[in-house]
Amino acid sequence: MAKINRSCVVGAGTIGSLFAGHLGTVIESTVLTRRINHAHDLNIRGLQVSGKSDLHSDIIASTDPEDLGDIDLVIIATKANAVEASARRLAGHFPGAAIMTVQNGLGCEEVVARYGDWPIISSVTFMSGIRHADTHVEYELDTATWMGPWAGGKADYELVQQIEKLLKASGLKAKAFKDLLPAQWSKLIFNAVVNSVAALTDLPHVKAFAQREGFGDLGHLVYAAMDEGKRVAAACGVELFEDPWEMNVEATSHGQSGDEDYAHAPSMLEDVRAKRLTEIDWITGAIVREAEKAGIAAPINETLYRLVKGKESSWVFNNPYKN
Amino acid sequence: MAKINRSCVVGAGTIGSLFAGHLGTVIESTVLTRRINHAHDLNIRGLQVSGKSDLHSDIIASTDPEDLGDIDLVIIATKANAVEASARRLAGHFPGAAIMTVQNGLGCEEVVARYGDWPIISSVTFMSGIRHADTHVEYELDTATWMGPWAGGKADYELVQQIEKLLKASGLKAKAFKDLLPAQWSKLIFNAVVNSVAALTDLPHVKAFAQREGFGDLGHLVYAAMDEGKRVAAACGVELFEDPWEMNVEATSHGQSGDEDYAHAPSMLEDVRAKRLTEIDWITGAIVREAEKAGIAAPINETLYRLVKGKESSWVFNNPYKN
Numbered sequence: 001m002a003k004i005n006r007s008c009v010v011g012a013g014t015i016g017s018l019f020a021g022h023l024g025t026v027i028e029s030t031v032l033t034r035r036i037n038h039a040h041d042l043n044i045r046g047l048q049v050s051g052k053s054d055l056h057s058d059i060i061a062s063t064d065p066e067d068l069g070d071i072d073l074v075i076i077a078t079k080a081n082a083v084e085a086s087a088r089r090l091a092g093h094f095p096g097a098a099i100m101t102v103q104n105g106l107g108c109e110e111v112v113a114r115y116g117d118w119p120i121i122s123s124v125t126f127m128s129g130i131r132h133a134d135t136h137v138e139y140e141l142d143t144a145t146w147m148g149p150w151a152g153g154k155a156d157y158e159l160v161q162q163i164e165k166l167l168k169a170s171g172l173k174a175k176a177f178k179d180l181l182p183a184q185w186s187k188l189i190f191n192a193v194v195n196s197v198a199a200l201t202d203l204p205h206v207k208a209f210a211q212r213e214g215f216g217d218l219g220h221l222v223y224a225a226m227d228e229g230k231r232v233a234a235a236c237g238v239e240l241f242e243d244p245w246e247m248n249v250e251a252t253s254h255g256q257s258g259d260e261d262y263a264h265a266p267s268m269l270e271d272v273r274a275k276r277l278t279e280i281d282w283i284t285g286a287i288v289r290e291a292e293k294a295g296i297a298a299p300i301n302e303t304l305y306r307l308v309k310g311k312e313s314s315w316v317f318n319n320p321y322k323n
Numbered sequence: 324m325a326k327i328n329r330s331c332v333v334g335a336g337t338i339g340s341l342f343a344g345h346l347g348t349v350i351e352s353t354v355l356t357r358r359i360n361h362a363h364d365l366n367i368r369g370l371q372v373s374g375k376s377d378l379h380s381d382i383i384a385s386t387d388p389e390d391l392g393d394i395d396l397v398i399i400a401t402k403a404n405a406v407e408a409s410a411r412r413l414a415g416h417f418p419g420a421a422i423m424t425v426q427n428g429l430g431c432e433e434v435v436a437r438y439g440d441w442p443i444i445s446s447v448t449f450m451s452g453i454r455h456a457d458t459h460v461e462y463e464l465d466t467a468t469w470m471g472p473w474a475g476g477k478a479d480y481e482l483v484q485q486i487e488k489l490l491k492a493s494g495l496k497a498k499a500f501k502d503l504l505p506a507q508w509s510k511l512i513f514n515a516v517v518n519s520v521a522a523l524t525d526l527p528h529v530k531a532f533a534q535r536e537g538f539g540d541l542g543h544l545v546y547a548a549m550d551e552g553k554r555v556a557a558a559c560g561v562e563l564f565e566d567p568w569e570m571n572v573e574a575t576s577h578g579q580s581g582d583e584d585y586a587h588a589p590s591m592l593e594d595v596r597a598k599r600l601t602e603i604d605w606i607t608g609a610i611v612r613e614a615e616k617a618g619i620a621a622p623i624n625e626t627l628y629r630l631v632k633g634k635e636s637s638w639v640f641n642n643p644y645k646n
């Protein structure tokens with residue numbers, strides 16, 4: 001592939017803004033927005049990144065892909081539920097671009113592939129931030145984004161290495177994998193359990209998620225649910241990159257922040273608190289579907305999955321204005 | 324046993340008030356209260372029952388069992404979590420009385436037996452009401468209370484039949500069983516699933532609990548969880564009186580109320596909405612413990628159990644005044 005000169009981020013939420021802001025320091029960074037005001041503000045003010053980075057980038061933004069010119073790399077950084085709508089907007093545009101998906105869970109690459117024959121790169125990101133405004137994002141956890149060629153498409157490892165270099169040059173952490181599935185599944189199992197347990201209990205990711213002493217301790221459930229996820233991965237022929245339970249113990253040991261009282265609120269918990277549709281179908285639902293395909297039982301993940309679906313339906317049922 | 328002349332209800336919430344109010348029409352009805360004001364009001368105003376019954380009874384009430392005189396029948400109608408405290412207050416009193424427990428779940432009889440050698444009657448009730456005041460309860464669902472001699476004690480079937488006659492004479496529906504376990508377990512499995520799924524999804528007992536068409540439908544979970552409960556019952560040598568899944572289909576078909584929009588909010592959902600400790604340890608927790616004793620797996624009920632325990636702990640964790 002030729003040099004990557006121009007990028008386009010679709011979905012400039014927290015993660016998307018972190019990508020667009022950093023990339024703007026090394027190449028031309030564009031953003032495809034939904035809101036006209038969002039594009040307007042980005043065009044006038046650019047993007048400020050504070051926190052772990054301290055930078056400002058000029059941004060070219062529009063609600064219409066036609067306005068953005070030629071693009072070499074598209075990063076779709078919306079929530080999983082919005083990937084289909086994003087891909088539909090990209091259809092027929094950016095013929096020379098590679099597209100990288102950065103969603104939680106499994107299955108977004110297939111959705112993108114239905115709208116064009118771009119090379120597709122799978123990725124999972126562990127970075128996090130706080131979005132203070134359309135034009136200002138704070139870079140919180142400066143952890144890596146992992147990328148690999150999507151097995152169902154025509155992207156190759158060299159392209160992934162090129163993007164790795166670009167992201168690193170822009171100040172982000174990145175790692176290219178020949179096969180991302182082992183890492184993707186490790187994060188999938190971790191997310192499927194931590195997100196749905198948090199969403200259902202209204203607990204952020206606290207130490208209790210790793211405690212297995214008392215009979216009622218939550219760690220028993222988290223352990224058993226992750227163990228079940230690992231059996232599903234094995235049945236799908238995936239050898240995990242990291243052990244999800246160890247990721248869970250590590251994440252709840254609070255080494256990273258140094259603050260004893262800090263506990264991360266997983267995105268699904270934030271969604272449930274805001275009564276927004278969650279990514280459950282892409283995360284825990286993906287494990288349930290893969291288990292079904294592989295012909296093995298996954299009763300715990302199935303229970304978590306259906307409870308979150310039930311919780312989503314309660315917002316409609318309990319809405320006093322429904323009639 | 325001699326004639327039952329005087330009863331004492333411990334825990335005059337909705338169910339306790341329904342018992343005390345009806346019994347007062349045929350025998351002397353006393354109530355052991357926690358609050359002095361509650362006893363005071365009952366002594367002055369008695370108990371009014373409206374709705375399916377229309378009656379008024381004089382009540383003798385006190386916070387001290389010594390004030391209530393001889394008692395032939397004690398009905399403990401508190402929530403399961405309060406049975407221990409109630410039994411402790413009864414210790415050393417009412418030597419001639421039989422004690423009937425009316426809690427959800429399993430295990431309250433053992434707790435009572437630790438505080439005295441009264442004959443103990445197990446019961447489960449399906450009646451419901453609305454408590455408008457300390458001295459007024461509305462009788463809503465006039466369904467039966469089922470009773471049987473507790474297998475761990477010295478109560479016999481004749482005593483249970485005597486109580487059945489007494490309750491019927493007072494205007495309540497009642498049915499004596501030689502062995503209550505089959506009925507108790509049917510209700511246990513039903514309650515364990517319906518209550519915890521409602522508590523976790525924030526859905527009342529709506530039709531969705533019986534729907535099994537779509538992949539994400541809640542009925543799949545309810546069915547699988549009840550099926551698991553049935554396997555636990557079988558492993559414990561209990562043959563069920565009614566099929567919990569059929570009870571679920573029946574209860575969500577709304578035949579009883581005739582109101583299409585009506586859906587019952589199970590008590591555990593009410594507890595969770597009010598951030599009160601639930602009866603999870605006595606209900607879903609009982610199934611998990613019995614499964615463990617019988618050496619069989621119950622992953623779905625275990626998941627429901629630990630999620631509700633986690634939810635209870637979130638009220639402490641998320642309390643902004645905790646420090």
